[in-house]
Amino acid sequence: SQQGEEDPQALSIQEGENATMNCSYKTSINNLQWYRQNSGRGLVHLILIRSNEREKHSGRLRVTLDTSKKSSSLLITASRAADTASYFCADNAGGTSYGKLTFGQGTILTVHP
Amino acid sequence: NAGVTQTPKFRVLKTGQSMTLLCAQDMNHEYMYWYRQDPGMGLRLIHYSVGEGTTAKGEVPDGYNVSRLKKQNFLLGLESAAPSQTSVYFCASSPHRSITGDEQYFGPGTRLTVT
Numbered sequence: 001s002q003q004g005e006e007d008p009q010a011l012s013i014q015e016g017e018n019a020t021m022n023c024s025y026k027t028s029i030n031n032l033q034w035y036r037q038n039s040g041r042g043l044v045h046l047i048l049i050r051s052n053e054r055e056k057h058s059g060r061l062r063v064t065l066d067t068s069k070k071s072s073s074l075l076i077t078a079s080r081a082a083d084t085a086s087y088f089c090a091d092n093a094g095g096t097s098y099g100k101l102t103f104g105q106g107t108i109l110t111v112h113p
Numbered sequence: 114n115a116g117v118t119q120t121p122k123f124r125v126l127k128t129g130q131s132m133t134l135l136c137a138q139d140m141n142h143e144y145m146y147w148y149r150q151d152p153g154m155g156l157r158l159i160h161y162s163v164g165e166g167t168t169a170k171g172e173v174p175d176g177y178n179v180s181r182l183k184k185q186n187f188l189l190g191l192e193s194a195a196p197s198q199t200s201v202y203f204c205a206s207s208p209h210r211s212i213t214g215d216e217q218y219f220g221p222g223t224r225l226t227v228t
Contacts (some may be wrong), residue, residue, distance in 0.1 A: 021125070030213040042117075042219035043156075044205060050213055089157060092214035098163050099144045099207045099214045103155040 006089060006104040014112050019076040021107040023089030030092045032072050033101065035087045046074075046087075051094070057093045064076055094103075114139050117220035119204050125226045126194045134189040134223050136204030143209040145187040146171070146217065147179060149200040156203065162187055163209075194227045201225070 007022045025032065031050045049056045049065045050074065056063045057112040062075040076083055086108050090101035120135045136145065143164050148156040158171030160179040170177045176198060178190045187206075190199060203223050205217040 011139045033216060035219075040222075042221045043205075043217075045216040045218065048214075048216050090156075097214060098161065098169075099209070099217070100146070100158060100161060101156075101217065102172075103148075103157075105153060 001045075005068065006087075006107050008107060009053045009105070010108045010110070012110045012112065013079060015079060015081055017079055017111075019079050019083070019109055019111070020029050021074045021087055021089075021109070023074070023091075023104050025072075025091040025102070026070065028094035029067070030061075030094055030097060033090045033092065034061075034063060035088045035090060035103075037088065037106070039085070076109075079109075079111045081111050083109060084111045085109060114227075116140065117204055117218050119173070119202075119223050122221065123224050126191075126228065127228055128195060130194050131192050132160065132194065133191075134151075134202055134225075136187045136189070136206075136220060137185055138144040138187075138204075138206040138218070140168055140183065140206060140218065141184070142206035142207070142218070144201060144207040146205045146207070147177070147187065147189045148203045148205065149173065150203060150222075151200050159202075163178075194225075196227045197226045199225060213221065 033048045034046045037043045060077045065072045086106045088106045090103045117138045146161040153171040161182040165184040204220040207217045
């Protein structure tokens, strides 16, 4: 398995603070994706960054990708209590992967009002 | 659009029983996937399909079978359930827009307990 790793496993912050989560993967990729999962629910896609991109923004989300270090980070700015969830990175391996994703173990984010 | 739906939402099985989980998507997506999620382990791919009538093994396929007779449906079967198959099962679908991969859309999950 080429399952990546996420860091930290859990993060607790106050509303208004920024949250940064990191992800590492093991082999070459087509793209890397971030998903959010609220407790007891399915995963929701947040952002996809392709291997030839270095940074991508979506609203309060900023994702970076460093293919030389095989790592990515997700920054959530000005966090809100509603951002409380688990966040997963998932890599789409290079070559003919048929869109298959390998998920990390996730970061549990708690944002206190 | 309903997106990706899964049936049932919860199920309790006894060891040795069989069951089928149904996944349906109304987005005309080519690719569909079945994952299982266990505490502390993220999601692991069980089987996937790249089109109607095709299926392939993922990372953890043992003990499961799948079928995709119609483009919109992807069925996951457990022929003889074991306690190790207690998990939350997620179905996902993805369009085939880019050769470098696209985002996946997930269903709400099925919580299965095998006693």
